[in-house]
Amino acid sequence: MGHVVSAPGKTAAESPRPQKNYLNEQSGLWSWLTTVDHKRIGIMYLIGIAIAFLLGGLMALLVRLTLLTPDHKIFGSSTPILSAEAYNQVFTLHGAIMVFLFIIPSVPAALGNFVLPLMLGAKDVAFPRLNLVSWYIYVIGAIMAVASILLGGIDTGWTFYTPYSTTTGGAVTLMTMAAFVLGFSSIFTGINFIATVHKLRAPGMGWFQMPLFVWGIYSTAIIQVLATPVLGITLVLLALERVFNVGIFDARLGGDPVLFQHFFWFYSHPAVYIMILPGMAIISELMPTFSRKTIFGYRAIAFSSIAIALISFIVWGHHMFVSGQSQMASVIFSFLTFLVAIPSGIKVLNWVATMYKGNVSLEAPMLYAISFLLLFSIGGLTGLFLGALSTDVHLTDTYFIVAHFHYVMMGGTVIAFIGGLHYWWPKMTGRMYNEFWAKVACALTFIGFNMTFLTQFFLGSQGMPRRYYNYLDQFQPLHAFSTFGSWVLGLGLFITAGCLLASLRKPYDAPDNPWGGTTLEWATQSPPITHNFEGQPVLEREPYDYRPVGAKVGH
Amino acid sequence: MEWIRSLMLPLQGSEFAKEVDSLYMFIFWLSVVLFIGITIATLYFAWAFRFKPGRRTEHIAHNATLELAWTIIPLFIVIGIFFWGVNGYTKYAVAPGDAFQVQVVGKKWLWQFEYPDGSRYVNEIHLPVGKPVQFIMTSEDVLHDFFIPTMRVKHDVVPGRYTSVWFTPAVAGNHHVACAEYCGKGHSDMAAKIVVESQAAYELWVKEGPADLNRPPVEVGRDQYEAKGCNTCHSIDGTRGQGPSWKGIWGQKHKMKDGSEILVDENYVRESILNPQAHILEGYEAIMPAFQGLLREKELAGLIAYIKSLQ
Ligand SMILES: [Cu+2]
Numbered sequence: 101m102g103h104v105v106s107a108p109g110k111t112a113a114e115s116p117r118p119q120k121n122y123l124n125e126q127s128g129l130w131s132w133l134t135t136v137d138h139k140r141i142g143i144m145y146l147i148g149i150a151i152a153f154l155l156g157g158l159m160a161l162l163v164r165l166t167l168l169t170p171d172h173k174i175f176g177s178s179t180p181i182l183s184a185e186a187y188n189q190v191f192t193l194h195g196a197i198m199v200f201l202f203i204i205p206s207v208p209a210a211l212g213n214f215v216l217p218l219m220l221g222a223k224d225v226a227f228p229r230l231n232l233v234s235w236y237i238y239v240i241g242a243i244m245a246v247a248s249i250l251l252g253g254i255d256t257g258w259t260f261y262t263p264y265s266t267t268t269g270g271a272v273t274l275m276t277m278a279a280f281v282l283g284f285s286s287i288f289t290g291i292n293f294i295a296t297v298h299k300l301r302a303p304g305m306g307w308f309q310m311p312l313f314v315w316g317i318y319s320t321a322i323i324q325v326l327a328t329p330v331l332g333i334t335l336v337l338l339a340l341e342r343v344f345n346v347g348i349f350d351a352r353l354g355g356d357p358v359l360f361q362h363f364f365w366f367y368s369h370p371a372v373y374i375m376i377l378p379g380m381a382i383i384s385e386l387m388p389t390f391s392r393k394t395i396f397g398y399r400a401i402a403f404s405s406i407a408i409a410l411i412s413f414i415v416w417g418h419h420m421f422v423s424g425q426s427q428m429a430s431v432i433f434s435f436l437t438f439l440v441a442i443p444s445g446i447k448v449l450n451w452v453a454t455m456y457k458g459n460v461s462l463e464a465p466m467l468y469a470i471s472f473l474l475l476f477s478i479g480g481l482t483g484l485f486l487g488a489l490s491t492d493v494h495l496t497d498t499y500f501i502v503a504h505f506h507y508v509m510m511g512g513t514v515i516a517f518i519g520g521l522h523y524w525w526p527k528m529t530g531r532m533y534n535e536f537w538a539k540v541a542c543a544l545t546f547i548g549f550n551m552t553f554l555t556q557f558f559l560g561s562q563g564m565p566r567r568y569y570n571y572l573d574q575f576q577p578l579h580a581f582s583t584f585g586s587w588v589l590g591l592g593l594f595i596t597a598g599c600l601l602a603s604l605r606k607p608y609d610a611p612d613n614p615w616g617g618t619t620l621e622w623a624t625q626s627p628p629i630t631h632n633f634e635g636q637p638v639l640e641r642e643p644y645d646y647r648p649v650g651a652k653v654g655h
Numbered sequence: 656m657e658w659i660r661s662l663m664l665p666l667q668g669s670e671f672a673k674e675v676d677s678l679y680m681f682i683f684w685l686s687v688v689l690f691i692g693i694t695i696a697t698l699y700f701a702w703a704f705r706f707k708p709g710r711r712t713e714h715i716a717h718n719a720t721l722e723l724a725w726t727i728i729p730l731f732i733v734i735g736i737f738f739w740g741v742n743g744y745t746k747y748a749v750a751p752g753d754a755f756q757v758q759v760v761g762k763k764w765l766w767q768f769e770y771p772d773g774s775r776y777v778n779e780i781h782l783p784v785g786k787p788v789q790f791i792m793t794s795e796d797v798l799h800d801f802f803i804p805t806m807r808v809k810h811d812v813v814p815g816r817y818t819s820v821w822f823t824p825a826v827a828g829n830h831h832v833a834c835a836e837y838c839g840k841g842h843s844d845m846a847a848k849i850v851v852e853s854q855a856a857y858e859l860w861v862k863e864g865p866a867d868l869n870r871p872p873v874e875v876g877r878d879q880y881e882a883k884g885c886n887t888c889h890s891i892d893g894t895r896g897q898g899p900s901w902k903g904i905w906g907q908k909h910k911m912k913d914g915s916e917i918l919v920d921e922n923y924v925r926e927s928i929l930n931p932q933a934h935i936l937e938g939y940e941a942i943m944p945a946f947q948g949l950l951r952e953k954e955l956a957g958l959i960a961y962i963k964s965l966q
């Protein structure tokens with residue numbers, strides 16, 4: 101395998117075990133809370149989203165447990181596991197926490213923060229202090245969200261549809277303000293990454309020498325900056341209506357409830373891509389590294405990220421085919437939706453093709469990448485049912501939707517995120533995780549995920565609406581099976597967490613480049629020093645170039 | 656192949672359902688083929704090119720023909736699906752001019768129907784087989800969604816505007832109506848029943864109301880308690896819900912919000928049902944829907960007798 105870079109000072113392969121690195125150069129809680137080091141901020145985000153994922157995940161298990169039997173009781177208990185009101189609150193919080201506190205910041209803010217500057221050969225992001233501010237804003241938003249649980253909870257669904265959300269009790273205003281605040285964190289991170297990509301690339305790194313992870317995060321950042329303000333404004337309008345009775349969305353006050361849905365999805369559809377593009381970005385790293393072969397169709401993947409980012413702004417109406425929007429609008433949105441399917445499909449085929457004639461090893465990150473390919477394909481293909489108008493009429497607002505977006509968000513983004521976490525874990529912590537347990541956990545997660553959610557396509561097709569506390573007896577077997585699946589899935593995720601955390605008790609044992617990666621983050625020590633590289637690295641070869649040194653280079 | 660369809664999709668209650676299902680099954684088989692293709696390719700490559708130390712890999716950066724092919728071919732396929740979907744949607748969106756029109760009001764958490772002759776029903780209606788019917792819908796409070804899985808139709812029910820769905824029932828029997836837009840506590844209980852039957856049976860139903868109204872009043876009342884959705888708010892075992900339980904209230908004196916005390920008797924119960932806003936019980940919200948014009952005399956008498964019987 102070729103040397104990708106010349107990192108002055110030492111060669112990538114045999115560096116001594118790091119004495120001095122970003123983790124131990126300074127110590128104490130204060131040094132973390134005041135750090136402007138992108139790597140430490142990335143770790144702090146990681147801790148934040150891990151807590152959010154745990155909370156949201158436990159709520160999901162609770163929701164599934166409640167649905168195990170039609171009377172919501174288990175083991176002959178006399179009271180239901182959750183009352184109808186509690187159930188509505190728990191599924192709402194599950195959605196809100198997973199979307200706003202976990203998935204949106206997961207890849208960009210946690211992994212992206214850590215990896216992006218390293219990949220560019222930079223010392224830090226363009227605005228390190230703004231980066232820290234983003235993290236604090238995230239924490240404030242998270243605290244507001246958790247406070248709203250304690251101060252009455254919310255039962256609106258994560259979509260906050262009016263007029264339900266403006267008329268129901270509970271802490272809806274606080275929760276919407278939490279999402280509003282979190283939006284700023286997202287915007288600041290986006291601005292920071294855009295500036296970093298434009299300004300801080302290593303000498304020799306043109307746009308088409310950037311790793312595809314950077315392309316993905318860059319596209320995401322564009323959406324974050326352009327779409328998130330719309331969500332902010334919408335939520336402020338919602339709060340205005342709730343608190344001051346300004347008639348914007350409520351028909352009784354002269355407003356229009358469908359308008360809210362337009363505003364909401366104008367953000368939230370692009371947000372779907374804020375969530376999935378970073379997942380795709382990780383897969384574009386894993387595939388070539390573990391195939392030891394250049395990525396197939398670099399430009400197609402890079403451009404499709406940008407294409408997805410742009411088209412994602414004009415398809416929001418596909419969430420509203422039965423909402424009362426004009427029928428002509430539905431037809432147009434359906435057409436545009438099918439267009440956005442193409443770039444995603446192209447990417448999948450490019451990743452599969454990358455393995456062809458490669459030298460493919462199946463360490464845990466690669467197993468996650470392959471899981472992603474299969475699960476994301478199911479997520480994408482079931483999107484065809486929903487993009488087509490007549491079938492969407494039957495399937496929308498049923499469990500089919502629930503299954504579809506879990507295949508994309510969880511089977512796609514979360515699986516990619518966990519894959520990426522294993523991939524960069526040695527770089528971030530300086531330790532190798534236990535490969536055996538990581539593989540076991542990956543297999544359990546994969547099996548449990550499919551048990552939980554494949555079932556739900558059937559439930560939805562048969563006419564089981566979503567957000568239902570009670571259901572017809574005929575659906576019980578499938579609901580029960582889905583709940584069993586959630587236990588397997590939960591077990592897989594707990595083992596994953598245990599396996600990664602257990603590695604922290606070992607001394608540093610990770611090589612600088614354990615996977616033979618070709619991008620710049622592997623050219624520094626594990627874990628990196630505070631300034632990332634000793635001296636300015638210079639890019640000499642394109643990323644993913646596995647030809648021996650001396651061979652003709654260039655695409 | 657029919658059994659595979661019936662594994663996934665409910666009974667086909669109308670021609671439109673068949674139209675939807677044909678596209679559903681087309682996309683299903685297409686997806687199965689593509690998914691198997693991707694899976695086999697992935698697993699085969701992982702196995703055929705499995706790691707061997709020192710193996711040289713080929714530098715295949717792209718292949719214009721291949722990439723063009725897998726862009727253009729899927730593009731044509733999805734455009735085909737798009738038109739197929741639009742075709743079905745047009746049928747769903749445009750009701751025939753002679754459709755029988757039923758007005759629907761959705762409210763937390765019941766469905767109220769009004770026929771052209773002014774008769775009203777809650778949570779259950781009958782329709783003749785083979786006649787197109789159009790539902791013109793609005794909501795009294797929040798968003799709801801009128802969803803009939805066996806007919807493959809669904810549309811949001813929006814406060815402050817009218818939306819509609821139509822279909823031609825082709826299969827006699829009971830068809831389930833569900834609320835598919837989240838609307839709070841009783842969302843999953845907001846169900847209705849559409850009984851599709853022969854023209855003769857339908858006409859008899861219109862004339863007489865359900866034949867079983869001639870049973871003893873307490874039995875009629877017990878059925879009405881569920882049929883009209885009273886059970887979403889009132890329990891009969893003493894537990895408090897959105898509204899007070901009915902257990903043992905007969906003959907008691909109840910305190911109202913305005914401070915007055917009223918004896919629970921025929922008149923009070925009658926008024927509480929027909930015009931609940933007249934007296935609001937202390938400790939409760941004025942959320943009970945008015946049933947004025949929604950109950951036949953025998954049904955109302957049945958409910959009163961039923962409440963009386965719950966000692
Ligand atoms: Cu969307």
Ligand SMILES: [Cu+2]
Binds near residue numbers: 843
């Ligand atoms: Cu509802």
